[in-house]
Amino acid sequence: xxxxxxxxDYIGHSVPRANTLALLNGRxxxxxxxxLPGMLHVCFVRxxxxxxxxxxxxxxxxxxxxxxVAVVTGKELLAYCEPWRAELTHLPPMQTALQYAMPPExxxxxxxxxxxxxxxxxxxxxxxxxxxxxxxxxxANVASIEEAMQSEGPRVHPEMDTNLAWSMELEQGELDKQxxxxxxxxxxxxxxxxxxxxTLEPRGIIANYNSADGQLLLxxxxxxxHIQRAVYSKQLGIKESKLRIICPxxxxxxxxxxxxxSDEISTAALSVMLNRPLKxxxxxxxxxxxxxxxxxHIVKAKMALTEAGNITALQLEDVAGGGAYLIHPRTSTxxxxxxxxxxxxxxxxxxxxxxxxxxxQNKVPTAQYRGVGMPVASLVMEGMMDAAxxxxxxxxxxxxxxxxxxxxxxxxxxxxxxxxEGLSQHESLDRLLEMCAYPxxxxxxxKLREQGxxxxxxxxxVVEGTSPSPALYAAGGAPxxxxxACTLRLESDGSIACITSLTEQGQGAYAIINQIVxxxxxxxxxxxxxxxxxxxxxxxGGGTWASxxxxxxxxxxxxxxxxxxxxxxxxxxxxxDAPAEQLYIKNGKVIEIETEKVVLTLEELxxxxxxxxxxxxxxxxPELVVTNHYSQRDHMMLYANCxxxxxLDVDINTGQVKLDQIxxxxxxxxxxxxxxxxxxxxxxxxQGIGSALFEECIYDEDAxxxxxxxxxxxxxxxxxxxxxxxxxxxxxxxxxxxxxKGCGEAxxxxxCAAIMNGINDALExxxxxxxxxxxxxxEKILKAIGKI
Amino acid sequence: MNLDGDYLLAATRQxxxxxxxxxxxxxxxxxxxxxxxxxxxxxxxxxIRAKVGPVNAKFKSxxxxxxxxxxxxxxxxxxSKGGAAGMGxxxxxxxxxxxxxxxxxxYSVEFKVQGKLAQIGSRLIMNVIKKLSNEFFSRFVGxxxxxPDSAEASE
Numbered sequence: 001x002x003x004x005x006x007x008x009d010y011i012g013h014s015v016p017r018a019n020t021l022a023l024l025n026g027r028x029x030x031x032x033x034x035x036l037p038g039m040l041h042v043c044f045v046r047x048x049x050x051x052x053x054x055x056x057x058x059x060x061x062x063x064x065x066x067x068x069v070a071v072v073t074g075k076e077l078l079a080y081c082e083p084w085r086a087e088l089t090h091l092p093p094m095q096t097a098l099q100y101a102m103p104p105e106x107x108x109x110x111x112x113x114x115x116x117x118x119x120x121x122x123x124x125x126x127x128x129x130x131x132x133x134x135x136x137x138x139x140a141n142v143a144s145i146e147e148a149m150q151s152e153g154p155r156v157h158p159e160m161d162t163n164l165a166w167s168m169e170l171e172q173g174e175l176d177k178q179x180x181x182x183x184x185x186x187x188x189x190x191x192x193x194x195x196x197x198x199t200l201e202p203r204g205i206i207a208n209y210n211s212a213d214g215q216l217l218l219x220x221x222x223x224x225x226h227i228q229r230a231v232y233s234k235q236l237g238i239k240e241s242k243l244r245i246i247c248p249x250x251x252x253x254x255x256x257x258x259x260x261x262s263d264e265i266s267t268a269a270l271s272v273m274l275n276r277p278l279k280x281x282x283x284x285x286x287x288x289x290x291x292x293x294x295x296x297h298i299v300k301a302k303m304a305l306t307e308a309g310n311i312t313a314l315q316l317e318d319v320a321g322g323g324a325y326l327i328h329p330r331t332s333t334x335x336x337x338x339x340x341x342x343x344x345x346x347x348x349x350x351x352x353x354x355x356x357x358x359x360x361q362n363k364v365p366t367a368q369y370r371g372v373g374m375p376v377a378s379l380v381m382e383g384m385m386d387a388a389x390x391x392x393x394x395x396x397x398x399x400x401x402x403x404x405x406x407x408x409x410x411x412x413x414x415x416x417x418x419x420x421e422g423l424s425q426h427e428s429l430d431r432l433l434e435m436c437a438y439p440x441x442x443x444x445x446x447k448l449r450e451q452g453x454x455x456x457x458x459x460x461x462v463v464e465g466t467s468p469s470p471a472l473y474a475a476g477g478a479p480x481x482x483x484x485a486c487t488l489r490l491e492s493d494g495s496i497a498c499i500t501s502l503t504e505q506g507q508g509a510y511a512i513i514n515q516i517v518x519x520x521x522x523x524x525x526x527x528x529x530x531x532x533x534x535x536x537x538x539x540x541g542g543g544t545w546a547s548x549x550x551x552x553x554x555x556x557x558x559x560x561x562x563x564x565x566x567x568x569x570x571x572x573x574x575x576x577d578a579p580a581e582q583l584y585i586k587n588g589k590v591i592e593i594e595t596e597k598v599v600l601t602l603e604e605l606x607x608x609x610x611x612x613x614x615x616x617x618x619x620x621x622p623e624l625v626v627t628n629h630y631s632q633r634d635h636m637m638l639y640a641n642c643x644x645x646x647x648l649d650v651d652i653n654t655g656q657v658k659l660d661q662i663x664x665x666x667x668x669x670x671x672x673x674x675x676x677x678x679x680x681x682x683x684x685x686x687q688g689i690g691s692a693l694f695e696e697c698i699y700d701e702d703a704x705x706x707x708x709x710x711x712x713x714x715x716x717x718x719x720x721x722x723x724x725x726x727x728x729x730x731x732x733x734x735x736x737x738x739x740x741k742g743c744g745e746a747x748x749x750x751x752c753a754a755i756m757n758g759i760n761d762a763l764e765x766x767x768x769x770x771x772x773x774x775x776x777x778x779e780k781i782l783k784a785i786g787k788i
Numbered sequence: 789m790n791l792d793g794d795y796l797l798a799a800t801r802q803x804x805x806x807x808x809x810x811x812x813x814x815x816x817x818x819x820x821x822x823x824x825x826x827x828x829x830x831x832x833x834x835x836i837r838a839k840v841g842p843v844n845a846k847f848k849s850x851x852x853x854x855x856x857x858x859x860x861x862x863x864x865x866x867x868s869k870g871g872a873a874g875m876g877x878x879x880x881x882x883x884x885x886x887x888x889x890x891x892x893x894x895y896s897v898e899f900k901v902q903g904k905l906a907q908i909g910s911r912l913i914m915n916v917i918k919k920l921s922n923e924f925f926s927r928f929v930g931x932x933x934x935x936p937d938s939a940e941a942s943e
Contacts (some may be wrong), residue, residue: 048874048903108902129847130872285842289907702900708907 014675017511043125050703067124074102088476108324111289173351178313182304207271230479247533284511288708294369296321323365338373382753456762466742483631484541484553494602500554501541520561522585547742559628657779670739684747792896805859845873874903
């Protein structure tokens with residue numbers, strides 16, 4: 001920005017975010033910071049078994065324990081919370097099981113809550129929970145994906161004939177013909193282990209039911225307050241208008257806080273039962289057992305190419321391990337669905353077939369987590385690209401250039417029927433190769449190889465689905481809003497109250513909305529105050545998921561800001577006797593275009609509007625409040641693209657991977673705040689470094705989680721973070737005025753494949769080595785090169 | 789998970805066998821044992837308090853002896869329930885063999901844990917089980933005279 005103090009030109013600039021100061025000052029307020037008068041604490045007795053029948057529950061000793069107010073079983077809670085079946089009806093039929101707040105008879109995964117203990121403190125509740133005696137009958141369990149697929153053997157849900165929850169086939173073109181005519185065929189099998197989200201702030205809820213007015217107030221750590229309210233309303237039988245959800249500060253979401261969790265909805269039901277405010281906060285051990293897990297795939301892929309390296313056909317088969325239930329209300333099917341839909345998106349592929357499926361296991365459910373299926377899709381696609389390049393001795397950048405669509409080929413339809421509106425893959429790849437000095441990287445690699453250093457270069461070009469339309473979820477009957485809204489109100493001192501349905505998890509939603517509103521109206525950012533995360537105060541909207549905040553809620557904010565500007569100019573024209581079209585707003589002042597004279601300040605307009613309405617002409621009453629909604633209905637998703645290159649070194653004696661440098665070129669359309677986009681990319685990259693190198697939920701043959709602590713489950717730390725250089729290409733979407741697409745998942749979608757490709761590239765001198773099992777741990781690397 | 793080892797005891801095989809079957813001795817030797825009752829021949833109920841990392845729980849255990857081959861060997865199976873902490877199951881094979889002026893006790897243990905105990909990881913559990921067995925045997929060895937060369941264990 002220039003030094004002109006009147007400038008309010010914020011869109012497109014790296015403006016610092018105003019709402020982080022409170023967090024830095026230690027004044028953030030998270031659910032656990034809140035305490036209500038008379039509040040009690042809930043702790044859950046969780047199943048030690050992965051599959052067992054509850055024979056008898058003896059709660060007498062627990063009830064006698066100090067400070068205990070209630071000990072409640074699943075059967076007793078049934079009257080307060082209707083069980084549900086997660087399902088989306090627009091996809092092929094799902095085999096879905098009845099889920100209870102707490103199961104009355106049978107548990108399906110280790111950690112499933114079965115008894116709630118309510119006491120005066122969490123510590124007293126935990127002490128009493130240890131005294132609850134449960135007689136169990138252990139049942140045969142289903143642990144691995146392979147076991148789940150067996151036609152004989154145990155079933156997760158005995159009423160079902162198979163453990164298959166859902167499957168779908170996507171087919172386009174003439175696959176057999178292409179494979180029989182192929183010059184080259186590449187086949188690979190990929191394994192992606194389960195991981196979990198590890199939010200800094202664990203899940204939590206305070207439920208406060210008041211029987212006097214029938215209102216239920218929830219302070220809830222959730223990304224999607226309106227969606228949660230719709231589901232809670234239905235299951236608890238409380239009208240949405242009587243159910244209020246407030247989201248205070250959130251310490252990370254990543255998709256983990258989108259779902260219905262047994263312990264949280266039980267806490268709400270218990271508050272109704274006991275007519276008391278109750279708090280439940282998951283501790284870290286509970287988080288590992290009960291937060292959704294993600295990924296868990298076995299993918300077989302086969303690809304046909306011409307001699308020149310053009311892909312002629314791609315076939316894949318994905319089986320995803322879904323855990324014990326389909327997650328509610330999104331279901332766990334979208335992860336494999338997006339593997340099927342998104343794998344071929346980045347390249348010009350005409351013949352394609354995918355069979356994707358989801359199986360039940362006696363494990364905690366898997367569900368939407370940052371990237372949803374797309375990190376697996378890119379792992380497969382980019383892994384196949386490199387496998388083909390290795391086999392055919394083609395350079396890895398070259399084989400991508402050969403198969404990317406031309407940048408002027410848009411709009412077009414992908415082989416899976418997706419509309420791709422405008423991508424810049426060639427431009428982005430060219431920028432990337434220039435930025436990382438690719439030819440020099442290859443020369444350097446050659447030199448290092450001669451010195452016995454196993455340097456790898458990992459390259460990927462991916463497409464990221466963002467900003468879904470209602471076609472993704474709501475079409476299947478789920479109460480998932482893909483719409484967002486923004487209300488603006490002129491206060492009596494001329495400042496602007498902005499109330500948005502978007503929510504903040506630390507990603508910068510507050511700042512983005514702040515920038516759009518201030519820039520569009522023409523006021524300083526600190527003249528705009530933003531309220532989010534309160535279903536009683538904000539307009540209805542979808543909240544934060546699927547990289548949609550800026551593109552959808554941002555568009556609603558833009559529409560509202562434009563409407564507000566018009567209303568302001570109209571009101572001022574009534575006062576000043578000047579036509580509105582001859583006026584504009586600059587730094588909170590309404591100015592006449594021709595004379596550059598200040599006609600009125602917003603401060604004065606606020607005073608006149610709210611106190612001295614007699615100054616307006618008779619018959620004119622200003623309405624300086626606007627609400628606009630926006631929902632993206634043009635395409636199933638707005639597709640963005642990303643090209644990434646990295647260098648890494650593999651120590652062939654220890655199997656350790658050391659990341660050296662990462663370069664990213666991202667096209668997420670119009671960039672509102674480059675710094676925040678870069679933060680999103682970096683955050684996704686670092687999270688994906690965890691997926692690629694460290695994170696796995698290790699289960700034994702009894703489906704017992706063996707590494708459910710932060711001492712045993714590794715996450716990336718500062719030491720593992722290399723320098724990440726980011727550049728942008730901007731191809732605005734044409735479906736909105738703002739032009740923004742999402743950018744929140746590009747990092748995680750790209751990095752796993754880039755690391756895998758980098759490792760395999762590094763190991764090329766050792767012969768035909770191909771690691772395809774994520775995470776790429778030192779043990780797997782040493783095994784692959786025959787060291788152990 | 790498995791654990792095995794052996795001890796040399798300065799006593800006859802029959803003497804060692806008798807102590808191994810004496811509930812009072814066992815109660816004294818099992819770390820954290822608050823109660824041990826024989827409910828029928830070769831069948832016991834015990835209450836044992838144990839701490840595994842952050843998990844501190846009272847385990848109600850059913851202990852059964854089978855394949856009893858006096859005074860040479862038996863198989864001891866234990867099923868423990870620790871409420872919210874989870875459960876453990878173990879099988880210990882104990883074999884006594886006569887040596888010159890002493891008896892050699894060989895044991896091998898297989899065990900598995902479920903629930904919170906499993907979650908906190910085999911790394912912790914393995915060390916706790918090792919520590920508990922060492923404690924058990926160091927107390928048990930105390931019932932016998934010291935070995936001349938004090939070479940009581942070769943695990």
